[in-house]
Amino acid sequence: MSPRTPQQFEEIREEKKALIMEVALKYFANEGYHRTTITRIAREAGISKGLMYNYFESKEELLSAIIQKSVYEVYSFFDVNRDGYLSPDEFEYFIRKITSVLKEKQVFWKLFFQLMVQNEVRDRFLETFVGTRSMFGVTREIEERHFVSGIIKTITEYFLRKKETKGPDYDPLLELNMFILTMKGFWVTYIYSENVDDEYFNNSVNRIIEMYK
Amino acid sequence: MSPRTPQQFEEIREEKKALIMEVALKYFANEGYHRTTITRIAREAGISKGLMYNYFESKEELLSAIIQKSVYEVYSFFDVNRDGYLSPDEFEYFIRKITSVLKEKQVFWKLFFQLMVQNEVRDRFLETFVGTRSMFGVTREIEERHFVSGIIKTITEYFLRKKETKGPDYDPLLELNMFILTMKGFWVTYIYSENVDDEYFNNSVNRIIEMYK
Amino acid sequence: MSPRTPQQFEEIREEKKALIMEVALKYFANEGYHRTTITRIAREAGISKGLMYNYFESKEELLSAIIQKSVYEVYSFFDVNRDGYLSPDEFEYFIRKITSVLKEKQVFWKLFFQLMVQNEVRDRFLETFVGTRSMFGVTREIEERHFVSGIIKTITEYFLRKKETKGPDYDPLLELNMFILTMKGFWVTYIYSENVDDEYFNNSVNRIIEMYK
Amino acid sequence: MSPRTPQQFEEIREEKKALIMEVALKYFANEGYHRTTITRIAREAGISKGLMYNYFESKEELLSAIIQKSVYEVYSFFDVNRDGYLSPDEFEYFIRKITSVLKEKQVFWKLFFQLMVQNEVRDRFLETFVGTRSMFGVTREIEERHFVSGIIKTITEYFLRKKETKGPDYDPLLELNMFILTMKGFWVTYIYSENVDDEYFNNSVNRIIEMYK
DNA sequence: GATGAATGAGTATTCATTCAT
DNA sequence: CATGAATGAATACTCATTCAT
Numbered sequence: 001m002s003p004r005t006p007q008q009f010e011e012i013r014e015e016k017k018a019l020i021m022e023v024a025l026k027y028f029a030n031e032g033y034h035r036t037t038i039t040r041i042a043r044e045a046g047i048s049k050g051l052m053y054n055y056f057e058s059k060e061e062l063l064s065a066i067i068q069k070s071v072y073e074v075y076s077f078f079d080v081n082r083d084g085y086l087s088p089d090e091f092e093y094f095i096r097k098i099t100s101v102l103k104e105k106q107v108f109w110k111l112f113f114q115l116m117v118q119n120e121v122r123d124r125f126l127e128t129f130v131g132t133r134s135m136f137g138v139t140r141e142i143e144e145r146h147f148v149s150g151i152i153k154t155i156t157e158y159f160l161r162k163k164e165t166k167g168p169d170y171d172p173l174l175e176l177n178m179f180i181l182t183m184k185g186f187w188v189t190y191i192y193s194e195n196v197d198d199e200y201f202n203n204s205v206n207r208i209i210e211m212y213k
Numbered sequence: 214m215s216p217r218t219p220q221q222f223e224e225i226r227e228e229k230k231a232l233i234m235e236v237a238l239k240y241f242a243n244e245g246y247h248r249t250t251i252t253r254i255a256r257e258a259g260i261s262k263g264l265m266y267n268y269f270e271s272k273e274e275l276l277s278a279i280i281q282k283s284v285y286e287v288y289s290f291f292d293v294n295r296d297g298y299l300s301p302d303e304f305e306y307f308i309r310k311i312t313s314v315l316k317e318k319q320v321f322w323k324l325f326f327q328l329m330v331q332n333e334v335r336d337r338f339l340e341t342f343v344g345t346r347s348m349f350g351v352t353r354e355i356e357e358r359h360f361v362s363g364i365i366k367t368i369t370e371y372f373l374r375k376k377e378t379k380g381p382d383y384d385p386l387l388e389l390n391m392f393i394l395t396m397k398g399f400w401v402t403y404i405y406s407e408n409v410d411d412e413y414f415n416n417s418v419n420r421i422i423e424m425y426k
Numbered sequence: 427m428s429p430r431t432p433q434q435f436e437e438i439r440e441e442k443k444a445l446i447m448e449v450a451l452k453y454f455a456n457e458g459y460h461r462t463t464i465t466r467i468a469r470e471a472g473i474s475k476g477l478m479y480n481y482f483e484s485k486e487e488l489l490s491a492i493i494q495k496s497v498y499e500v501y502s503f504f505d506v507n508r509d510g511y512l513s514p515d516e517f518e519y520f521i522r523k524i525t526s527v528l529k530e531k532q533v534f535w536k537l538f539f540q541l542m543v544q545n546e547v548r549d550r551f552l553e554t555f556v557g558t559r560s561m562f563g564v565t566r567e568i569e570e571r572h573f574v575s576g577i578i579k580t581i582t583e584y585f586l587r588k589k590e591t592k593g594p595d596y597d598p599l600l601e602l603n604m605f606i607l608t609m610k611g612f613w614v615t616y617i618y619s620e621n622v623d624d625e626y627f628n629n630s631v632n633r634i635i636e637m638y639k
Numbered sequence: 640m641s642p643r644t645p646q647q648f649e650e651i652r653e654e655k656k657a658l659i660m661e662v663a664l665k666y667f668a669n670e671g672y673h674r675t676t677i678t679r680i681a682r683e684a685g686i687s688k689g690l691m692y693n694y695f696e697s698k699e700e701l702l703s704a705i706i707q708k709s710v711y712e713v714y715s716f717f718d719v720n721r722d723g724y725l726s727p728d729e730f731e732y733f734i735r736k737i738t739s740v741l742k743e744k745q746v747f748w749k750l751f752f753q754l755m756v757q758n759e760v761r762d763r764f765l766e767t768f769v770g771t772r773s774m775f776g777v778t779r780e781i782e783e784r785h786f787v788s789g790i791i792k793t794i795t796e797y798f799l800r801k802k803e804t805k806g807p808d809y810d811p812l813l814e815l816n817m818f819i820l821t822m823k824g825f826w827v828t829y830i831y832s833e834n835v836d837d838e839y840f841n842n843s844v845n846r847i848i849e850m851y852k
Numbered sequence: 853g854a855t856g857a858a859t860g861a862g863t864a865t866t867c868a869t870t871c872a873t
Numbered sequence: 874c875a876t877g878a879a880t881g882a883a884t885a886c887t888c889a890t891t892c893a894t
Contacts, residue, residue, distance in 0.1 A: 002854090002894070003853085003854050003855045003856085003893095003894060004855065004856080004857090004893090004894055005855095006855090008894085009855075009856065009857075012856090012857065013856095013857080016857085016858095030331075030332045031331060031332055032247075032330070032331040034245070034247045034248065035247065035331065037883085037884065037885085038884075038885060038886080039883095039884075039885090047858075047859090048858060048859050048860065049859090049860080049885085049886080050858070050859055050860065050861095050886090050887080050888080051857070051858055051859075052886095053885090053886065053887075053888095054856090054857070054858075057886095058885080058886075059884095059885065059886090110330075113330060114330045114331070116405075117323075117326060117327050117330055117405075118245050118248075118327070171416075174413075174416050174417070174420060177413065177416075177417060178395070178417065178420055178421075178424075180398075180402075181395060181398035181399050181402055181417065182391075182394060182395050182398050183398065184397075184398035184401055184402055185393075185394035185395050185396065185397040185398025185399070185400075185401070186394050186398070187398075188397050188398070188401050189393070189394055189397055192329075200387075200390065203384075203387050203390075204387070204390055204391065204394065207387060207391055208391075211391075222874090225874095250866085250867060250868080251867075251868060251869085252867075252868090255877095260875080260876095261875060261876045261877060262868090262869085262876080262877065263869095263870085263871085263874095263875060263876055263877070264874075264875055264876075266868095266869070266870080267874075267875080271868075271869080272867095272868065272869090435853090438853095457757075458673070458757050460671070460673045460674060461673065461757075463887085463888060463889085464888075464889060464890085465888075465889090473854080473855095474854060474855045474856060475855080475856065475889090475890085476853095476854060476855055476856070476890095476891085476892085477853075477854055477855075479889095479890070479891080480853075480854080484889075484890080485888095485889065485890090536756075539756060540756050540757070542831075543671075543749075543752060543753045543756055543831075544669075544670065544671045544674065544753070545669045545670055597842075600839075600842050600843070600846060603839065603842075603843055604821075604843065604846055604847075604850075606824075606828075607821060607824035607825050607828055607843065608817075608820060608821050608824050609824065610823075610824040610827050610828055611819075611820035611821050611822065611823040611824025611825070611826075611827070612820055612824070613824075614823050614824070614827050615819075615820055615823055618755075618756075626813075626816065629810075629813050629816075630813070630816060630817065630820065633813060633817055634817075637817075643872090643873055643876065643877080643878090644876095645876095647873085648876075648877065648878075651877090651878065652877095652878080655878085676862085676863065676864085677863075677864060677865085678862095678863080678864090686879075686880090687879060687880050687881065688864085688865085688880090688881080689865090689866080689867080689879070689880055689881065689882095690878070690879055690880075691865095692864090692865065692866075692867095693877090693878070693879075696865095697864080697865075698863095698864065698865090
């Protein structure tokens with residue numbers, strides 16, 4: 001009969017928020033942000049529409065929260081190698097990480113990709129979370145800010161360093177470009193694979209490492 | 214001032230339809246299908262909403278017509294090589310074709326990609342036009358129907374044949390997979406590049422040919 | 427640490443109710459009744475929404491309680507002169523009272539005015555609390571019931587009596603009307619003055635007395 | 640069978656817009672802006688909600704259009720006397736105008752008053768349309784901009800000039816203040832009178848002229 | 853008494869589609 | 874063939890009120 005403690009309320013809130021975000025991510029990713037209605041999310045999460053708005057100020061804020069959370073989780077995955085120098089083994093480790101996080105957060109990447117694909121949303125979120133708008137273009141000037149830019153810089157330096165051992169015919173920026181191309185291809189392929197074949201997945205990763213390490 | 218002949222009417226009709234489709238494609242691709250209103254398309258095409266419905270039964274039918282037309286144009290681009298056998302030079306030619314059609318039809322590909330990214334739309338169109346739902350997955354069984362499946366079959370055979378010259382360490386299906394991966398990466402990169410750097414573009418194409426021919 | 431007596435409970439209850447009403451009056455008056463949410467009032471009063479409903483059955487009942495209380499306070503301000511006869515000095519005293527109560531209860535008058543201005547609310551409350559719906563109109567028949575009617579009757583008689591001294595050209599009902607007009611103008615002017623200039627305020631009051639005493 | 644001409648369409652549009660604005664004004668004025676739903680306006684105007692939005696971008700824009708139109712009509716009522724000098728007869732004429740426009744546009748003034756009475760709306764519209772926020776306060780500094788300010792300036796000068804004939808005991812600014820007070824009282828009284836008694840109305844106007852000319 | 857999570861009926865707004873002219 | 878006024882179903886969002894704890 002005694003009222004719930006603030007901690008209990010906080011717990012309820014966090015659990016419900018997590019539930020809503022989980023359901024919303026699933027539908028945003030698979031059906032698209034615009035096509036997913038609040039009604040659907042609420043029904044699927046077993047709550048009322050009103051409660052949704054108790055936790056998130058708007059549909060957009062819900063999307064934002066999902067992205068923020070996911071980006072944070074992806075960030076925390078890459079806490080190593082932040083010194084800016086990459087040894088070949090660290091490079092390999094990085095590729096293995098990036099491919100495993102693909103599996104781990106497949107649904108989020110689906111959503112992320114979808115957002116990238118739409119002008120409007122891209123402009124709103126890309127700069128905030130990724131720090132670059134040229135992600136899909138050939139990025140020549142290396143941007144300093146943000147996580148992704150930082151990684152790209154580190155990797156660029158890795159490729160530039162390889163020129164010393166590979167000889168005069170080696171075009172490091174072209175190789176970098178091909179590497180990024182391949183990673184994107186890998187990404188887009190496996191994001192939309194419903195039943196990833198582990199053997200092929202691993203073989204592909206190993207081959208990428210073989211080609212670009 | 215003599216009345217128009219039925220042929221002339223038909224011509225006018227076709228021109229108007231083409232104009233509408235062109236405008237719609239532009240907006241569908243850049244703003245998104247759901248975010249583009251019929252009103253906007255009609256205004257931009259300089260006609261009334263009513264007339265729109267005279268030409269196309271619904272918004273969806275308009276989309277469908279756009280895709281059909283574009284897919285047809287892309288098809289006709291590849292009229293060669295339909296005999297199912299690919300020589301190395303034909304393979305190179307095919308890559309050059311596929312990359313140039315990327316530039317040629319960039320707007321369509323943008324739209325296409327956007328549609329692929331949504332379950333519902335994917336299910337509705339992919340099978341119809343492309344003949345496979347596993348496009349984004351690791352396709353092992355080679356599907357026979359349709360254009361894309363046909364091409365994949367031809368290319369698969371190209372890679373299988375290479376085993377004979379490349380030796381026992383060569384895994385043709387893995388190489389095929391890497392090739393597809395790379396092409397997808399190339400595709401997704403350049404679709405969303407606003408100002409494609411021709412030099413880099415060509416260098417990348419050449420490198421792909423070098424790697425997989 | 428002895429348990430509170432029923433009286434103490436009652437006191438606490440009354441204090442809380444008063445606090446809620448005070449906060450609510452402030453927001454109702456300044457932001458509008460409809461635009462003020464229960465959540466806001468509860469938060470501002472430092473209590474929970476649930477408790478609000480422990481004290482007041484509904485938002486409307488809260489409004490009702492506020493008006494009742496304020497009207498009662500205004501009533502009690504005018505406990506003199508209830509014998510129905512007004513001497514000139516009592517008339518002056520009445521004007522000074524009515525203008526000072528304007529300052530005293532400015533926030534309430536703001537709310538009151540806002541309510542008057544809306545048909546629905548006016549109909550609901552005006553009759554109950556003021557005893558007339560013609561408050562804003564030219565009232566000829568003098569209504570007997572209620573406080574305001576009583577005052578108007580008393581004042582009407584005051585003006586009628588003045589005819590004897592003012593001579594045949596004096597139209598007492600017209601003068602009464604002008605007096606009421608002027609009082610309303612004074613009222614509406616000062617309710618919405620944020621920083622009332624005391625000198626002007628007093629000069630205006632004196633001038634009104636000069637004109638109508 | 641031939642399509643409507645642009646003129647016909649324009650006519651339809653203007654008639655419907657006028658109808659909607661008329662109905663909306665009535666309900667906004669009598670029930671309050673916030674309490675009046677779009678559904679109600681549409682039903683009362685005999686059209687669908689959707690059509691409302693064909694003509695007005697939002698509820699607020701509808702309100703804005705109503706005010707703009709009404710203010711324009713009131714402005715056009717006062718095209719005389721814009722030279723800034725007021726003779727006594729012009730002053731009388733002005734009062735007769737202002738009181739007759741009260742009758743003419745009673746419903747609008749009801750709405751206007753209601754808006755004034757709410758902080759939020761007041762801030763949004765008052766400055767735009769009236770050019771002063773101190774309307775309800777004792778305005779000492781005379782503002783130059785806008786219509787209302789212009790009139791107040793002209794009238795102020797009228798009262799200042801009267802000092803010369805009225806003698807040293809005459810306080811022109813106090814009289815101005817009393818005049819404004821009385822006009823406001825007149826205004827608020829007659830806005831909310833449902834059946835205005837013409838004789839009383841005219842007598843009141845004459846008495847005001849008598850007092851302040 | 854006290855809390856705030858939960859509800860649901862209601863509100864403004866959008867937009868594909870129809871249809872009288 | 875051509876127009877755009879008109880519709881209505883759907884959608885995001887609000888908020889007074891209830892209720893388990």
